[in-house]
Amino acid sequence: MLHLFNTITKKEEPFNPIDAENIGMYVCGPTVYDFAHLGNARPVVVFDVLFRLLRSQYPKVTYVRNITDVDDKINAAALASGEDIREITIRTTKAYHEDMSALNALPPTHEPRATDHIADMIQMIESLINQDYAYVKEGHVLFRVQKYEKYGHLSRRQQDELLAGARIEVAPYKEYAGDFVLWKPSTSELPGWDSPWGRGRPGWHIECSAMSQVFLGKTFDIHGGGVDLVFPHHENEIAQSCCAHQTERMVNVWMHNGHLLVNGEKMSKSLGNFFTVRDVLRDYDGEVIRLAFLSTHYRQPLDWTDESPKNAKATLDRFYRAIEYATNDDAKTDLIVSALEDDLNTPLAISHLHELANEVFGGIGGSQIHAANTLKACGQFLGILTQDPQTWFQGSVDNRAIEQLIAARNEAKKAKNFAEADRIRAQLTEQGITLEDGPNGTSWRRA
Amino acid sequence: MLHLFNTITKKEEPFNPIDAENIGMYVCGPTVYDFAHLGNARPVVVFDVLFRLLRSQYPKVTYVRNITDVDDKINAAALASGEDIREITIRTTKAYHEDMSALNALPPTHEPRATDHIADMIQMIESLINQDYAYVKEGHVLFRVQKYEKYGHLSRRQQDELLAGARIEVAPYKEYAGDFVLWKPSTSELPGWDSPWGRGRPGWHIECSAMSQVFLGKTFDIHGGGVDLVFPHHENEIAQSCCAHQTERMVNVWMHNGHLLVNGEKMSKSLGNFFTVRDVLRDYDGEVIRLAFLSTHYRQPLDWTDESPKNAKATLDRFYRAIEYATNDDAKTDLIVSALEDDLNTPLAISHLHELANEVFGGIGGSQIHAANTLKACGQFLGILTQDPQTWFQGSVDNRAIEQLIAARNEAKKAKNFAEADRIRAQLTEQGITLEDGPNGTSWRRA
Numbered sequence: 058m059l060h061l062f063n064t065i066t067k068k069e070e071p072f073n074p075i076d077a078e079n080i081g082m083y084v085c086g087p088t089v090y091d092f093a094h095l096g097n098a099r100p101v102v103v104f105d106v107l108f109r110l111l112r113s114q115y116p117k118v119t120y121v122r123n124i125t126d127v128d129d130k131i132n133a134a135a136l137a138s139g140e141d142i143r144e145i146t147i148r149t150t151k152a153y154h155e156d157m158s159a160l161n162a163l164p165p166t167h168e169p170r171a172t173d174h175i176a177d178m179i180q181m182i183e184s185l186i187n188q189d190y191a192y193v194k195e196g197h198v199l200f201r202v203q204k205y206e207k208y209g210h211l212s213r214r215q216q217d218e219l220l221a222g223a224r225i226e227v228a229p230y231k232e233y234a235g236d237f238v239l240w241k242p243s244t245s246e247l248p249g250w251d252s253p254w255g256r257g258r259p260g261w262h263i264e265c266s267a268m269s270q271v272f273l274g275k276t277f278d279i280h281g282g283g284v285d286l287v288f289p290h291h292e293n294e295i296a297q298s299c300c301a302h303q304t305e306r307m308v309n310v311w312m313h314n315g316h317l318l319v320n321g322e323k324m325s326k327s328l329g330n331f332f333t334v335r336d337v338l339r340d341y342d343g344e345v346i347r348l349a350f351l352s353t354h355y356r357q358p359l360d361w362t363d364e365s366p367k368n369a370k371a372t373l374d375r376f377y378r379a380i381e382y383a384t385n386d387d388a389k390t391d392l393i394v395s396a397l398e399d400d401l402n403t404p405l406a407i408s409h410l411h412e413l414a415n416e417v418f419g420g421i422g423g424s425q426i427h428a429a430n431t432l433k434a435c436g437q438f439l440g441i442l443t444q445d446p447q448t449w450f451q452g453s454v455d456n457r458a459i460e461q462l463i464a465a466r467n468e469a470k471k472a473k474n475f476a477e478a479d480r481i482r483a484q485l486t487e488q489g490i491t492l493e494d495g496p497n498g499t500s501w502r503r504a
Numbered sequence: 505m506l507h508l509f510n511t512i513t514k515k516e517e518p519f520n521p522i523d524a525e526n527i528g529m530y531v532c533g534p535t536v537y538d539f540a541h542l543g544n545a546r547p548v549v550v551f552d553v554l555f556r557l558l559r560s561q562y563p564k565v566t567y568v569r570n571i572t573d574v575d576d577k578i579n580a581a582a583l584a585s586g587e588d589i590r591e592i593t594i595r596t597t598k599a600y601h602e603d604m605s606a607l608n609a610l611p612p613t614h615e616p617r618a619t620d621h622i623a624d625m626i627q628m629i630e631s632l633i634n635q636d637y638a639y640v641k642e643g644h645v646l647f648r649v650q651k652y653e654k655y656g657h658l659s660r661r662q663q664d665e666l667l668a669g670a671r672i673e674v675a676p677y678k679e680y681a682g683d684f685v686l687w688k689p690s691t692s693e694l695p696g697w698d699s700p701w702g703r704g705r706p707g708w709h710i711e712c713s714a715m716s717q718v719f720l721g722k723t724f725d726i727h728g729g730g731v732d733l734v735f736p737h738h739e740n741e742i743a744q745s746c747c748a749h750q751t752e753r754m755v756n757v758w759m760h761n762g763h764l765l766v767n768g769e770k771m772s773k774s775l776g777n778f779f780t781v782r783d784v785l786r787d788y789d790g791e792v793i794r795l796a797f798l799s800t801h802y803r804q805p806l807d808w809t810d811e812s813p814k815n816a817k818a819t820l821d822r823f824y825r826a827i828e829y830a831t832n833d834d835a836k837t838d839l840i841v842s843a844l845e846d847d848l849n850t851p852l853a854i855s856h857l858h859e860l861a862n863e864v865f866g867g868i869g870g871s872q873i874h875a876a877n878t879l880k881a882c883g884q885f886l887g888i889l890t891q892d893p894q895t896w897f898q899g900s901v902d903n904r905a906i907e908q909l910i911a912a913r914n915e916a917k918k919a920k921n922f923a924e925a926d927r928i929r930a931q932l933t934e935q936g937i938t939l940e941d942g943p944n945g946t947s948w949r950r951a
Contacts, residue, residue: 059845069847102887103848109885110844138943155949161887335949339903342896344888351850351886373888373896376857379864380883381893382876397557398506400516401550403798410823417826426873429829436827438556439798440549440608441791441820446828449789449820456786496585502602502782 059114061279062356064287064311065211072310074278080111080118081277083269083308085286086168088125089149090134092333093156095346095361096283096317096324102347103314103355104281105162121272122165123265124150126172127248127258142248146170156334159343169268171259175250177267178259181301182239182252190300194230196242196255202235205296211311212288237293239263262293266307270298280308284315315358324361332361341366344373386427389413393435403439410435459490463499466492506561508726509803511734511758512658519757521725527558527565528724530716530755532733533615535572536596537581539780540603542793542808543730543764543771549794550761550802551728552609568719569612570712571597573619574695574705589695593617603781606790616715618706622697624714625706628748629686629699637747641677643689643702649682652743658758659735684740686710709740713754717745727755731762762805771808779808788813791820833878836860840882850886857882906937910946913939 059072074080084104087097104120111118126146135142154164171178182198185191191200202208209215227234238260243249249256269277275298282291291311298307316323319330337346349369353359389409396405413435416428436442462481469477482492485501493500506519521527531551534544551567558565573593582589601611618625629645632638638647649655656662674681685707690696696703716724722745729738738758745754763770766777784793796816800806836856843852860882863875883889909928916924929939932948940947 060847062847105887106844106848106850106885109887110841110848113841113885140943159950161890163887335947338949344890348854348886348888351888352854354851355848372854372858375861376879376883376889377891377893377896379861380876380880380889382864382872394557394560397553400507400509401553401557401802403553404801407795407799407819411819414822414826417829425829426876429827429873430877432823433827436823438553438560439795440552440556440610441795441798442823442827443608443791444824446824449824496587500782501786503606503785 059110061310061312063309064313067213070310072278074115075276075309078116080115080279081121081273082108082111082118082279082281083121083123083265083273083277084165084280085265085282085290086122086124087149087153088128088130089146089153090128090131091149092335093153094324095319095332095334095337098156098160098334098346099317099350099355099359100281100283100314101157101162102160102350104312105160106351107279107281107312108163108165119167119273120165121167121169121269123268124153124168124170125261125264126150126170127264128261132247152335156338159338160334160347161343167272169272171264171268172248174264174268174271175259177271178263179240179250179252181263181267181270181297184301185239185297188300188303190296191239192232193254194232196257197230197238198240198254199231199236200239200293200296200300201232202237202296203233205300207299208296209292211292211295214288214292237262237289239297262290263297265290266294266297266301269294269307270302275302275304276306277308279310279312281312281314284313287311287313314355315353318358318360320362321360337366341370342373345369348373382426386413386431389428389431390435393438397438406435406439410439459485459488459501463492463501467499506557508757508759510756511760514660517757519725521562522723522756525563527562527726528568528720529555529558529565529726529728530568530570530712530720530724531612531727532712532729532737533569533571534596534600535575535577536593536600537575537578538596539782540600541771542766542779542781542784545603545607545781545793546764546797546802546806547728547730547761548604548609549607549797551759552607553798554726554728554759555610555612566614566720567612568614568616568716570715571600571615571617572708572711573597573617574711575708579694599782603785606785607781607794608790614719616719618711618715619695621711621715621718622706624718625710626687626697626699628710628714628717628744631748632686632744635747635750637743638686639679640701641679643704644677644685645687645701646678646683647686647740647743647747648679649684649743650680652747654746655743656739658739658742661735661739684709684736686744709737710744712737713741713744713748716741716754717749722749722751723753724755726757726759728759728761731760734758734760761802762800765805765807767809768807784813788817789820792816795820829873833860833874836875836878837882840885844885853882853886857886906932906948910939910948914946 060069061072062069082104084100087093108118108120124146131142131145134140135145138145158164182191185200186193186198189201190204191198240252240254240257240259240263242255242257247258249258269280280291280294295307299305318324319332322328322330324331334346345366346369349361349365350359352369389412393406393409396402396409399405410432413428413432417425417432433442462485466478466481469475469481485492489503490501491503493502507516508519509516529551531547534540555565555567578589578592581587582592585592629638632647633640633645636648637651638645687699687701687704687706687710689702689704694705696705716727727738727741742754746752765771766779769775769777771778781793792813793816796808796812797806799816836859840853840856843849843856846852857879860875860879864872864879880889909932913925913928916922916928932939936950937948938950940949
C-alpha cells in the first residue's frame with residue numbers, strides 16, 4: 058500500500074484517496090521566462106514517478122501542472138530583451154515541453170496557463186473580500202493573514218515569526234506587514250486585466266488556488282512542489298482556498314522535494330554553477346539526468362556534481378547491457394515477416410515459431426532468452442500468444458459443470474427461487490461464463 | 505516486400521499501394537441472421553493477419569468490412585421465428601462481434617451497415633440507368649451484363665458459359681438471363697425504401713459497390729472475401745463500380761480464401777457437420793481456432809476435423825510453455841513497487857534493479873531470462889530503460905563535431921551560400937540535432 062510523507066503532519070501516512078476512481082494531483086509548474094534549470098526539473102521528475110505509480114494502481118489520475126505566464130520576472134525579461142511578453146512565454150513554454158519530454162516526463166492531464174484563468178482568480182478574490190478575508194487599498198487587494206487562524210500550519214511558523222522572515226515586503230497599503238497581495242495595479246506598459254479594483258494583474262499565489270479548484274475541486278488528494286514553495290506560496294494557497302471555499306482542507310497530502318545544490322552550493326548564475334536542462338542534455342541522454350535525480354530520495358537535498366551524470370550513465374550502461382539479453386532475435390523476426398509477405402504464408406511462419414520453441418527448449422543462455430522473447434513478440438503477427446502463460450495453463454471451467462449449473466438454474470427459476478437462480482448466474486459470471494436467455498432456452502459462452 | 509496473389513491476374517504480384525500513406529482494404533462481411541459458422545470466420549482471420557501485416561508496414565490502413573442487414577435470408581429468418589427483423593440483425597451483429605473478438609480479430613476501421621447506405625445505392629443505380637448499363641422493368645432494376653465487355657474477367661468465364669451455371673434465375677423481367685438485380689420491389693410486409701422505381705430494396709451486390717466507394721474511393725488497393733464470392737458477387741461488384749464511375753479498375757488486388765470443409769465435405773446443417781464459432785469456442789480458446797485456420801495456407805481448402813483444434817491446441821501449449829521463460833519475475837517486481845510505495849523510495853528501487861542486473865550477469869538459464877525481462881519491465885516505473893539497447897549504445901554525435909558544423913554553417917550563411925547552410929542543417933537533423941536560430945546566435949539540442 059502506498060505511503061507518502063505529508064509536510065503538513067510531518068509524518069509518513071497511508072494514502073487514502075478521496076475518490077479511488079479519480080485521483081487528483083496538482084504540482085506547481087514553471088514561470089516561463091527562461092530555459093528550465095536543473096532545480097526546475099527535479100520536481101517534474103519526482104512527481105512523474107508518483108504519477109506513473111498512481112496510474113498503475115488507480116483507474117484514473119488527474120494530474121494538473123500550471124504554467125505561470127504572468128509574473129514580474131517575465132515582465133523584466135521582456136524589458137531586458139525587447140521581446141514581446143507573449144513571444145517569450147510561448148517560446149519558453151515550448152522549450153520547457155521539449156526539455157521535460159527529453160527527461161521522459163509524461164505530460165500532465167491538464168496544463169492550464171494562468172492568463173486563461175484570470176476570471177476565476179477575480180471571482181475567488183471577490184469571495185475573499187466579501188467574507189472580509191481580504192481588503193482593497195490603493196488599487197491593491199491584500200489577504201488579511203491575521204484573520205485566518207490556521208495561517209502558518211503548513212510551514213509551522215508562528216505569525217510573529219513570519220514577520221522576522223526577510224522576504225516580506227513592508228508597504229504603505231498593508232494593514233499588517235505579513236498580508237500578501239492578491240491583486241495589484243498595472244501601469245499601462247504592463248500586462249493588465251480589467252477588474253472591480255481597476256486594471257491590474259494577479260499576485261503570485263492566487264492562480265494555483267483558482268486553477269486547482271477548476272480542475273480538481275475544493276479539496277483534492279495531493280499537492281506537490283519544491284521545498285522552497287512551502288512558505289510563502291503553499292501557505293498562502295491554503296489560506297486563499299480554505300477561506301474562499303470555507304473548507305477545512307484544501308489538500309490531503311502536501312509533498313515537497315528537497316533542494317537541488319551544485320557542488321554543495323545553491324545554484325546561481327553569479328556563482329557560475331548554473332545549469333539549464335538543455336546544457337546537460339547536450340552531453341547526456343535525458344534518462345541520465347532522470348536517474349541521477351532518482352538516485353537520491355526526493356526529500357533529501359540533491360547535490361549535483363560532475364560525478365552525478367557520470368555515475369548515472371555508468372549505471373544505465375550496465376542496465377542496458379543486461380536487458381540486451383531480453384531483446385528479440387531480429388533475424389528470426391525477419392524470417393517470419395518474410396513468410397507473411399509471401400502471400401501470407403502462415404504455415405511457414407508457424408514453422409519458424411516451432412524453431413524458436415526448439416531453441417528455447419534446447420538452446421543455452423542468451424540464445425534461449427532471445428528465442429523466448431522473439432516467440433512472444435512474433436505471436437502478434439498471427440494474433441496468437443496474447444495471453445499470460447499462467448492464464449493459458451490455469452485451465453478453464455469444465456463444460457459439463459457449466460451445463461449442470463445451467464440446468465440447476467433453470468430448475469430454480471421454475472420453482473420461482475429467483476435468488477438461487479441469480480446466485481448461480483453470478484457464480485458462472487465469476488468463472489467467465491456469460492449466460493443468454495433466449496426463446497430456445499439458455500445459451501452460454503466464455504467471456 | 506509484400507507479394508499477394510491476385511485473383512484477377514492469377515499471379516503473385518508485388519504490392520504497390522495507390523497511396524502509401526493510407527492503404528484501403530474492403531472485405532465482404534456477414535449477412536446477420538444467424539450465428540457465424542466456421543466458414544464465415546475463416547476470411548475474418550485471414551484478412552486480420554493481412555491487416556496486422558499492413559499496419560506494421562504502413563502508417564495508416566483503412567479496413568472496411570460491411571454488415572449486410574437487408575437480405576431475403578434475414579426476412580425468412582424473421583418469418584420463421586416471429587422476431588422483428590431489426591431485433592434479429594442487432595442481436596446477430598452483437599454475437600458476431602463477440603465471436604470475432606474471441607478469435608482476436610481486430611475491429612475493422614469502418615463497419616458500415618447496408619441499411620445506412622440505401623441512398624448511396626439508389627444514387628449509384630440511377631447513374632447506371634442514366635448510362636444505359638441498367639434498365640427498369642416491372643419495378644425491378646437490372647444490370648445489363650452484355651453491355652460491359654469485361655464482364656467475366658475476374659472469374660474467367662465466357663458470357664455464354666455463365667448461363668450454363670445453375671444459379672442464374674430466369675425471369676420474365678430480364679432482357680437476358682445473365683442480367684442481375686440492382687433493385688427489386690418490396691411487398692408491404694417486407695423491408696422497403698422509397699426509390700424512383702417505387703418502394704423496394706437493393707439487390708445483393710450493389711451495397712458493396714456503394715459502401716466501398718464511400719469509404720475507400722472509386723479505385724482502392726485490396727478487396728477480399730471467400731472464393732465462393734468470386735462469381736457472381738465480386739464479378740457484379742466490378743461491373744457496377746466500373747460502369748457507374750467509368751473507371752478501368754475498381755480494385756487493384758482481389759484476394760480470395762479457399763473453402764472450409766468439414767471432414768472433407770461441404771459444411772451443411774443437413775449433413776450434421778455444421779459448426780458455429782461459438783460451438784467450438786465452448787471447447788477451445790479462440791486462439792486455437794485461429795491457429796487451426798492459419799496452419800493451412802489461406803488459398804487452400806481447409807478441412808476441419810476433430811484433429812484440427814486438437815493439433816492447434818497442442819501447438820499453442822508448446823509455444824506457451826516456451827514463452828513462460830520470457831515472463832517477468834513477479835516477486836522482484838513487487839519489491840520494486842513496494843519501494844516506491846514507501847514514500848517513493850527510488851534509491852531502494854534502483855538497488856533492486858542492480859540486483860536484477862547481477863542476476864543477468866551471474867545467473868543461469870531461466871533465472872537470467874526472467875531477470876533481464878523484469879529489469880526491462882521495471883524501468884517503466886522510473887521512466888528509464890525505454891530505449892533499445894542498440895540505440896542506447898550506438899553512440900551519439902560528438903558535441904565538438906556539432907559545434908564545428910554550426911560554425912561552418914554560420915560561415916556559409918555569412919558568405920550567402922545558403923545551399924551549403926541548408927545542407928549542414930539537414931545533415932545535423934539527420935543526426936538527431938535540432939538547430940534554433942535566435943537573437944543570441946544558433947542554439948542546438950538533441951531531438
